[in-house]
Amino acid sequence: MKLKKHFTLDIEQNKVNTFLASSTSQAFFVKPIDMNKLLIFLLVAAASTTSRAQNEESNITKALKSFKVIPDMITSDVPEALKITFNSGAVVNMGNIIYPSQAKDQPMVDWNADENAYYLLVCADPDAPYPEDPFLSELNTWMVGNIPGKNILSGDVLIEYVGSAPPRGADLNRYVFLLYKQPKRIEFEEKPIDKYTIEGRSNFSVNAFASKYDLGEPVGAEFYLSEYDDYVLDLYGQLQCCFELNKPE
Structure with missing residues (x-):
């Protein structure tokens, strides 16, 4: 019994040794990888992926483009959609309808920020007061500059928020949020405009302002559509203007 046991163990050991020798032999004769060809392949694959990403519109x-914000206000593609939520619970989503009473308070805005950079955020109406006759366009409803990272409350308020106020009888107006990454902290020349003042808001040009301060192209955007509801009269009273824009009921 003892010899049989030893004999069995010897056979099993020989099988293991044979397997290891065969595996080692096969591994030894595997064709070596051409590292230059591998590197070229990886570079080509990476370039192809980057090219596809650049060609795909966000x-x-x-x-x-569908709502003509490009080219009415800006001309370049925008890589990121801002995340914008009002206290009413309304969420801005690529041209959805939000009524003035839902957008009366300054919204919360979020984006993928570089915490070491400064940003400028602006909201404007390119259709004011009527899309078919926008003689007040662009009407600036909010602008904050020198935003550190995405902390809007720590930025410099250039134009206080007043919300949307399309007059009675007007077709849907577009309200467009645009985000710019500043090259540095900026000393803006413009006098701040409070929420009770209409002067200085109308006939604003986002492109001209961005060019003046070398802001480049917007890095983020979002927009909604709005039409008259009764809150508009409250806002006109706050601004002490614009009642004459309402069309007869």
């Missing part, structure tokens, strides 16, 4: 860019 969803927000498609929406901006």
Whole structure:
């Protein structure tokens, strides 16, 4: 019994040794990888992926083009859709309808920020007061500069928020949020405008302002549509203007 046991163990050991020798032999004769060819392949694959990504329009860019924000206000593609939520619970989503009473308070805005950079955020109406006759366009409803990272409350308020106020009888107006990454902290020349003042808001040009301060192209955007509701009269009273823009009921 003892010899049989030893004999069995010897056979099993020989099988293991044979397997290891065979595996080692096969591994030894595997054709070596050409590292130069591998590197070229990886570079080509990476370039192809980058090219496809650059050629694919973002969803927000498609929406901006669909609603003519491109080219009415800006001309370049926008890589990121801002996340904008009002206290009413309304969420801005690529041209959805939000009524003035839902947008009366300054919204919360979020984006993928570089915490070491400064940003400028602006909201304007390119259709004011009537899309078919926008003689007040662009009407600036909010602008904050020198935003550190995405902390809007720590930025410099250039134009206080007043919300949307399309007059009675007007077709849907577009309200467009645009985000710019500043090259540095900026000393803006413009006198701040408070929420009770209409002067200085109308006939604003986002492109001219961005050019003046070398802001480049917007890095983020979002927009909604709005039409008259009764809150508009409250806002006109706050601004002490614009009642004459309402068409007869």
